[in-house]
Amino acid sequence: ETAVFQTPNYHVTQVGNEVSFNCKQTLGHDTMYWYKQDSKKLLKIMFSYNNKQLIVNETVPRRFSPQSSDKAHLNLRIKSVEPEDSAVYLCASSRTNTEVFFGKGTRLTVV
Amino acid sequence: AQSVTQPDARVTVSEGASLQLRCKYSYSATPYLFWYVQYPRQGLQLLLKYYSGDPVVQGVNSFEAEFSKSNSSFHLQKASVHWSDSAVYFCALGNNNNAPRFGAGTKLSVKP
Numbered sequence: 580e581t582a583v584f585q586t587p588n589y590h591v592t593q594v595g596n597e598v599s600f601n602c603k604q605t606l607g608h609d610t611m612y613w614y615k616q617d618s619k620k621l622l623k624i625m626f627s628y629n630n631k632q633l634i635v636n637e638t639v640p641r642r643f644s645p646q647s648s649d650k651a652h653l654n655l656r657i658k659s660v661e662p663e664d665s666a667v668y669l670c671a672s673s674r675t676n677t678e679v680f681f682g683k684g685t686r687l688t689v690v
Numbered sequence: 691a692q693s694v695t696q697p698d699a700r701v702t703v704s705e706g707a708s709l710q711l712r713c714k715y716s717y718s719a720t721p722y723l724f725w726y727v728q729y730p731r732q733g734l735q736l737l738l739k740y741y742s743g744d745p746v747v748q749g750v751n752s753f754e755a756e757f758s759k760s761n762s763s764f765h766l767q768k769a770s771v772h773w774s775d776s777a778v779y780f781c782a783l784g785n786n787n788n789a790p791r792f793g794a795g796t797k798l799s800v801k802p
Contacts, residue, residue, distance in 0.1 A: 622792040681733035
């Protein structure tokens with residue numbers, strides 16, 4: 580049963596556009612994450628966030644930014660997309676870095 | 691530093707055969723270890739987890755894994771695979787201070 584909800588499922592956009600992906604969790608967890616999964620299925624942590632602290636993976640380009648209104652929501656904004664941003668973006672949540680629960684992902688294609 | 695290595699990118703087995711997917715980790719303390727499965731166009735689903743205690747942990751769909759501190763390993767096993775087990779399997783390592791890190795994944799194909 581899915582308890583981490585992501586929208587949209589798919590998004591196609593042109594280079595230079597701004598995009599925003601939404602994520603909501605109904606598990607009452609205190610930490611949320613964004614992972615990027617590339618075409619080879621490699622998973623890389625982009626951000627982890629709880630209501631106290633944002634941790635940014637130092638390799639993430641500055642055009643990416645997380646946005647949170649409360650601990651159940653963590654959106655992802657990409658200010659000016661580039662072709663290498665094409666990937667699946669997976670949102671997840673957990674209690675204090677225990678097992679992580681994932682959404683189904685948002686597949687971004689940049690043309 | 692923490693890292694997870696899955697040495698086998700692809701594994702193919704026949705239906706009904708036994709399975710072992712390998713996972714090696716690097717971490718200075720005792721880690722939290724997980725196995726996840728990803729079916730096509732889906733997110734990752736937790737199969738099993740190890741925090742402490744009995745080194746053999748049972749998971750969903752008859753999967754189990756064995757933690758070995760001496761070998762820094764957490765291999766996933768199943769006695770008899772079914773075609774529906776075909777998927778990508780990820781080993782992951784976590785701790786109290788960092789987001790879980792994932793291995794590169796092993797794509798399992800089960801031949802009928």
